[in-house]
Amino acid sequence: MLRKKNTSLYSQSEFVSARLRPRSGVSDSQVLQWLADHGISEVNQLAEGFISVKASRKDLHAAEKFAEVEVQPHSQLHQNKD
Amino acid sequence: MQKTTFKTYLNASLSLASILQKGSKKLEATAAVRAAGLDCKAGEPVEKQSKVSVNIICDQQAFEKQLAAENLSDQFENLADGLYSAHLTLASAAKIVKLDSVKRIQTKKVSALHLGNGTTETGLRSQPGATRVVSETGKGVLIGIVDSGFDLTHPMFRDSSGNLRVEALLDQTTGKTYSANQLSNDWSGVANPDGPGGDDNGHGTHVASIAGGTEHHGFEGVAPEARFLLVKTNFQDTDEAVKWCFTKANANPCVVNLSLGHHWGGHDGSTAEEVLYKTLVDPGKIIVTSAGNERTERIHIGGRFVPSQTESVGFRVSRRPPNGASQLPDPPFAALTLWYERDDEFTFTLVTPTGQRLPIPSVGTRGERYGDSQVDLELGHLYHAGPTPGKYVQILLSFKSPSVRENLLDRWTVQVKCISAEIGRLDGWFNNSGFATFYPSRLLELTRTIGLPATSEGCIAVASHVSNHEWESDDGPQKDETVLRGRTSPFSSQGPTRDGRQKPEISGPGQYLTAALAQGSSLAGVDERTLKAKQLLSIQGTSMSAPMVAGAIALMLQKKRSLTPAQAIEAMRKSAMTDGHTASVWNPAYGHGKLNIAGAISEL
Numbered sequence: 001m002l003r004k005k006n007t008s009l010y011s012q013s014e015f016v017s018a019r020l021r022p023r024s025g026v027s028d029s030q031v032l033q034w035l036a037d038h039g040i041s042e043v044n045q046l047a048e049g050f051i052s053v054k055a056s057r058k059d060l061h062a063a064e065k066f067a068e069v070e071v072q073p074h075s076q077l078h079q080n081k082d
Numbered sequence: 083m084q085k086t087t088f089k090t091y092l093n094a095s096l097s098l099a100s101i102l103q104k105g106s107k108k109l110e111a112t113a114a115v116r117a118a119g120l121d122c123k124a125g126e127p128v129e130k131q132s133k134v135s136v137n138i139i140c141d142q143q144a145f146e147k148q149l150a151a152e153n154l155s156d157q158f159e160n161l162a163d164g165l166y167s168a169h170l171t172l173a174s175a176a177k178i179v180k181l182d183s184v185k186r187i188q189t190k191k192v193s194a195l196h197l198g199n200g201t202t203e204t205g206l207r208s209q210p211g212a213t214r215v216v217s218e219t220g221k222g223v224l225i226g227i228v229d230s231g232f233d234l235t236h237p238m239f240r241d242s243s244g245n246l247r248v249e250a251l252l253d254q255t256t257g258k259t260y261s262a263n264q265l266s267n268d269w270s271g272v273a274n275p276d277g278p279g280g281d282d283n284g285h286g287t288h289v290a291s292i293a294g295g296t297e298h299h300g301f302e303g304v305a306p307e308a309r310f311l312l313v314k315t316n317f318q319d320t321d322e323a324v325k326w327c328f329t330k331a332n333a334n335p336c337v338v339n340l341s342l343g344h345h346w347g348g349h350d351g352s353t354a355e356e357v358l359y360k361t362l363v364d365p366g367k368i369i370v371t372s373a374g375n376e377r378t379e380r381i382h383i384g385g386r387f388v389p390s391q392t393e394s395v396g397f398r399v400s401r402r403p404p405n406g407a408s409q410l411p412d413p414p415f416a417a418l419t420l421w422y423e424r425d426d427e428f429t430f431t432l433v434t435p436t437g438q439r440l441p442i443p444s445v446g447t448r449g450e451r452y453g454d455s456q457v458d459l460e461l462g463h464l465y466h467a468g469p470t471p472g473k474y475v476q477i478l479l480s481f482k483s484p485s486v487r488e489n490l491l492d493r494w495t496v497q498v499k500c501i502s503a504e505i506g507r508l509d510g511w512f513n514n515s516g517f518a519t520f521y522p523s524r525l526l527e528l529t530r531t532i533g534l535p536a537t538s539e540g541c542i543a544v545a546s547h548v549s550n551h552e553w554e555s556d557d558g559p560q561k562d563e564t565v566l567r568g569r570t571s572p573f574s575s576q577g578p579t580r581d582g583r584q585k586p587e588i589s590g591p592g593q594y595l596t597a598a599l600a601q602g603s604s605l606a607g608v609d610e611r612t613l614k615a616k617q618l619l620s621i622q623g624t625s626m627s628a629p630m631v632a633g634a635i636a637l638m639l640q641k642k643r644s645l646t647p648a649q650a651i652e653a654m655r656k657s658a659m660t661d662g663h664t665a666s667v668w669n670p671a672y673g674h675g676k677l678n679i680a681g682a683i684s685e686l
Binding site: 002004005006007008009017019021044046047049050052068070072073076077079080 | 317
């Protein structure tokens with residue numbers, strides 16, 4: 001019997017690669033400053049409005065206040081297996 | 083017994099007779115000489131000790147006696163009565179030629195091997211081994227390859243002078259970058275996979291050589307004079323890899339190939355990665371992506387509902403999800419997302435193998451969690467701000483041990499009820515191939531199986547068709563009897579995108595392609611796919627058709643450095659080959675048709 005839980009499926013301290021897109025009215029520089037203030041140093045601005053970060057799920061959850069956050073999925077090779 | 087001369091039956095551009103004759107005149111091992119079967123490195127002088135592979139048709143008893151008398155050290159293999167195969171020095175060949183017992187001797191020409199490289203099917207050559215019909219070779223163009231790694235010791239990465247054709251390499255698994263000088267001077271000759279960006283899988287080496295490999299044993303990539311920007315990816319930050327390639331390319335034209343993907347997203351071009359690619363492409367900067375191999379993998383359901391309609395679809399979670407190169411967890415895991423339009427109303431229920439019914443929460447709920455000692459679940463229902471604003475359900479199943487009981491993996495069910503419908507369309511995907519499969523259901527679809535990031539407006543998505551179903555291998559000749567030449571590959575993911583865009587754009591040869599084999603890689607251990615002595619590998623997938631197109635675009639970029647993705651698509655569309663297999667208009671399997679390289683270049 002599955003029971004309701006309050007714990008997350010994922011560890012909040014787990015570091016993941018994510019993409020941040022600033023919400024309307026928020027600039028890239030504001031997001032970058034917030035990341036710096038929180039000690040998140042693995043940051044790469046890929047283009048205007050696209051920021052790549054490696055951060056904990058907890059920090060990414062906090063960043064959702066001013067940016068859309070997407071955890072990068074893993075890709076697979078497209079060689080067809082026999 | 084009538085003795086036939088070589089000229090009677092050797093019709094290669096250079097016969098064994100002429101090799102024997104010219105061998106004394108400091109003949110160089112040109113491509114033509116090597117294509118005629120001579121085992122020499124490009125540019126090396128042909129010596130008496132140079133070797134050639136031949137078949138000998140003979141009077142067997144007499145031949146064996148004469149052979150014994152000649153006392154040759156070469157290896158002869160008796161294939162059948164009166165038929166021998168041999169790998170001879172030219173000095174020995176000169177002696178064998180003169181034996182009365184020999185009726186016929188033929189060099190094993192490289193073009194005689196069943197090696198498909200797709201160049202004839204795409205109009206780049208009139209026949210195997212023939213001269214290319216276009217003058218473009220990719221010179222001045224950079225090809226970015228984001229893949230499993232690269233065996234830089236393979237001759238296909240080096241020019242005819244032996245110089246590495248790699249401009250730079252990024253290894254995302256270590257974070258290290260390497261310049262051309264570092265690769266040439268500091269790391270030259272380090273055996274794969276120990277060198278920079280080493281390829282322990284073998285996929286990346288194969289893909290890169292399809293797009294731009296230097297001629298090797300009769301095989302040549304589409305753009306053999308382009309230079310490479312190589313990224314050994316961590317399979318997650320592929321967008322950073324593309325950005326790195328374009329930054330390194332600077333003002334030079336560059337096409338980046340991605341033979342990989344996933345299904346975690348709305349399939350409408352709205353994820354950050356997909357939107358980024360649309361931002362990054364520019365005149366002279368183009369991205370090519372494989373469509374995926376999920377057509378029949380049963381990872382997609384879709385259909386149009388009317389109010390009150392109810393459907394149930396069962397699924398099974400795989401015990402062993404893909405891992406290794408993709409660095410995914412070993413215990414069973416699956417993520418199912420279900421997408422529908424903003425004005426429609428659906429309710430969903432997940433039914434567990436034990437019959438427990440878990441209602442999916444109302445829209446706006448990030449995640450309700452359930453669990454026991456075996457499995458954790460997360461059920462979410464959220465708004466989606468894509469090109470077609472909508473809503474989606476996310477069901478995550480994460481088992482706690484690889485040895486979870488079998489009956490907990492099977493017979494999960496999703497029940498869907500349509501409450502109200504303006505459009506009424508529902509689409510669902512598991513996160514990727516190999517994690518879970520739907521049971522047969524009327525919601526199971528072969529279309530809309532194209533993956534991300536091929537769904538991006540910034541990418542040219544490539545399907546696969548069968549160009550060759552026979553190949554040579556270390557296990558002898560191989561043939562795939564289940565496919566038909568010219569037909570779409572049965573695995574090739576189909577379009578359109580969920581928001582109705584026409585993808586894939588084009589189909590390329592992807593089944594089966596022979597190209598570079600990375601030594602020491604996992605694919606090198608599959609004898610029915612490899613020719614290890616020649617360092618060649620024959621495999622299939624949209625992974626293989628995409629670099630055919632990437633190579634073609636490198637040729638197009640050589641002709642027109644400011645080529646835009648839209649212009650490339652238009653040139654391929656106008657010139658695409660259509661036949662009895664394809665429609666004359668865009669269709670989900672072939673896109674606009676089959677790649678015609680020469681035709682596309684002439685459209686520019």
